Amino acid sequence: MKFIILFIAIHCSFNLATCKSIELLTINLQPIEIHEMIRFSEQKPNTLQVISNEEDILIITNAINSAKKMAGKPDIADPHYQLELGENNYYLWINQDNTATIMNVNDTNTIYKIYAAEKLISTIQQ
Template identity: 35%
Template sequence: MRKLFLGLIMGVLFMSGCSAGASMEDEKVSVYEMKSFAEIRKNSLITFTDTKVETTFAEAFHSAERVPGIVDMADPDYRVEFGDEAYFLWMSEEHGTIMNTNDTHTIYTLSKSSVKMIYELLNQ
């Protein structure tokens, strides 16, 4: 499973590097605040179009550590979409956890440095 996750992230990074002629639409990161797993907060969309931000998210998610076992999580704080992937994100100033929306039984913990970078982006 970890190999699949890493492969997906590497694919996003590869496509980002190969899209020099593509529009900025292809390089955006969309972040929605969530009410529940199924409901997005109205007017909560934050869109980042800077490729550095996409790289920050991709690297943070790529380096996240898988938590063993099947999980039962509280409602997520955010939904993050970039490339063809979407993730649920639980975020505080000190901790970050992600879950691929296609695999809701597995979570990954973000590194402390990734938490700091993403927290700062989301709280600008």
């Protein structure tokens, strides 16, 4: 009996957490601005792309949320893109192995790897 009650409690908690996450993403759906970059802090002229489609925003947001912190201090080439998501700005690199690397512009000492980034890449490069 205790096992059944514990299972139901865990199941309900998981469902509530999942619903709350989805609700937060839905509430915070703001257009995403994407610029191609020449080098750090220099955007390529006339390359602004605004993503306002909900599905595309969720693809980008979920990719960023799934990024894994990489160890060590980054020594990295100039970024391919800059993404502006509300108050957050990121540099983005597209890698040849269908992964991506992302860095918060306010924390240039830390990079994050996005594995299985095919949807992210196709959304940004459309």
